[in-house]
């Protein structure tokens with residue numbers, strides 16, 4: 001989206017006498033924060049690097065061909081079209097000046113400075129490769145639409161290349177899919193790749209049998225879905241194994257390249273897995289805006305770069321600045337959508353009170369509505385209060401809740417139809433793959449243009465590898 005077209009600087013001149021609110025981010029925190037202020041006597045500017053609101057929990061369904069990207073990423077501008085007190089602008093926030101009370105954002109070489117009276121920061125988190133950022137080149141994460149489309153291309157592309165391969169070893173490498181991270185995202189991804197290979201694609205090829213695909217789910221922890229407890233984690237593991245997923249626990253990835261990865265267990269034994277397709281579903285790193293806020297305010301950040309906020313979600317010493325969602329650290333609250341939504345709604349109430357000339361600094365109290373993860377069609381695990389359950393009931397509940405939180409009637413209807421096609425039938429309607437999906441991210445890095453595309457995962461040191469022909473494309477050509 002960004003590039004260098006010129007150095008125009010536009011300072012938004014706030015002429016409104018009303019309280020000015022700036023919101024950073026159009027995710028769960030940013031969007032729900034803006035909507036909670038719909039009746040407030042304020043002028044809101046919502047700044048986001050993406051022009052859509054992304055429903056991250058269903059990214060894996062875009063990656064595996066069930067849903068289109070539009071179904072999970074409606075345009076923010078359209079969602080907020082009728083809310084007259086908000087203006088959405090596109091841009092990467094590059095600076096927040098707490099003393100001047102300004103936010104600087106950039107897009108296509110155009111710089112915009114926006115003044116605020118109250119600031120809500122909901123910039124979320126990106127993928128963490130635990131210091132091995134070079135893994136990103138061959139193992140995309142699962143944080144954005146770009147990630148999901150690239151993964152779709154890599155997953156479906158692997159079957160295409162296997163159909164052309166000439167030796168059993170080559171076919172095995174091309175049909176091995178490794179998902180790193182056995183949290184909800186990794187479990188959902190591994191389950192869907194298994195369903196794709198075993199059901200959807202079973203009749204589509206002539207020389208290979210997609211049902212022979214090897215799907216590996218691995219994690220350094222001792223159990224699958226640690227946040228769901230041992231019982232549900234055990235059930236999820238058994239269900240995955242029943243579906244043919246190989247679950248490897250207590251193993252860390254120590255090396256990863258174009259053709260596979262190496263793991264090390266606790267006894268120091270190393271195992272090499274030959275696999276073209278790797279998915280990184282482990283670890284989060286908070287937006288760099290967190291560090292920026294911490295440096296100026298003296299707030300602390302935790303290991304993942306989240307900002308430690310006061311109990312009322314404000315930045316220490318700055319009652320006009322709220323940090324919510326995945327970027328905030330408070331009472332070990334998890335990085336889930338409800339924390340972001342409820343946090344943003346709490347901050348919105350306080351901002352409304354400030355705008356009316358009052359002060360409100362009530363502590364934020366989170367209401368845990370429970371958590372769910374799907375394993376396959378008709379099978380999920382759910383943990384609500386003290387109640388834990390699994391199977392079809394949990395899956396139906398998962399279905400209902402996700403439909404409820406998808407934005408827009410049209411989206412809900414089309415999503416339901418796509419689910420019927422994929423879960424009752426065998427089909428997947430979103431199997432289109434373009435060259436751009438698979439190759440653009442790495443080529444942008446190769447061209448040294450990564451800085452112009454801030455949402456791309458970092459891939460340091462990728463240049464040489466691509467030039468030496470060691471990229472995925474080179475491998476795939478050799479395979480063909």
Ligand SMILES: Cc1cc2nc3c(=O)[nH]c(=O)nc-3n(C[C@H](O)[C@H](O)[C@H](O)COP(=O)(O)OP(=O)(O)OC[C@H]3O[C@@H](n4cnc5c(N)ncnc54)[C@H](O)[C@@H]3O)c2cc1C
Nearest residue numbers: 025026027028029049057093123124325326335336337340
């Ligand atoms: C694959 C996946 C599956 C998940 N599944 C679940 C689930 O099943 N249930 C659940 O409750 N939670 C789930 N989560 C977690 C949930 O999505 C997050 O907790 C939630 O999105 C956090 O909301 P947020 O507003 O803090 O951040 P986000 O939703 O990530 O939004 C951040 C926003 O900030 C913008 N932004 C970032 N940096 C800048 C910048 N510098 N300038 C301008 N804009 C910027 C981004 O474009 C984005 O709009 C999942 C997450 C992922 C990645």
